[in-house]
Amino acid sequence: MTNTNALPAADEGPGRGATYRMVAPSRAGTVRIARDWVVSVLCGTGWAEVAERARLCASEVVTNAYRHTDSAEIAVEVALRDERVTVYVYDRAPELGLRPPAGGGPPLLATGGRGLALVAACADDWAVVAQGACVKVVWFTLLSER
Secondary structure, rough: EEEOOOOHHHOOOOOEEEEEEEEEOOHHHHHHHHHHHHHHHHHHOOOOOHHHHHHHHHHHHHHHHHHHHOOOEEEEEEEEEEEEEEEEEOOOOOOOOOOOOOOOOOOOOOOOOOOHHHHHHOEEEEEEEEEEOEEEEEEEEEEOOO
């Protein structure tokens, strides 16, 4: 499911849980650091059952922020709420990537262009949202398997 109009409504206001945030320079190594950090947060807070899906989705979204924007920094936030985890990836290119990939996808032998399709297949919900004039956030939610 894709909602390109808003952040998840369920994350508005106070909720049970915690939020963790990291900010890193936009460099190739940040992709590995961010995905490992997301997994570490999840495993360290009792959410190991969604860690592998989060690893894949975080890797794809952070890779897109690195490859397709000129942001100096990429921020990653992990919000733990009741029965779900939402991961937010922020960059400074709101004009890029606000439309989900068109149907049909990349050519069969293409080596790229499948990242958001993988996120859509692995996440329970996701979206791309502009926040004001200078920030874009791509978020995905994983529901508890408990």
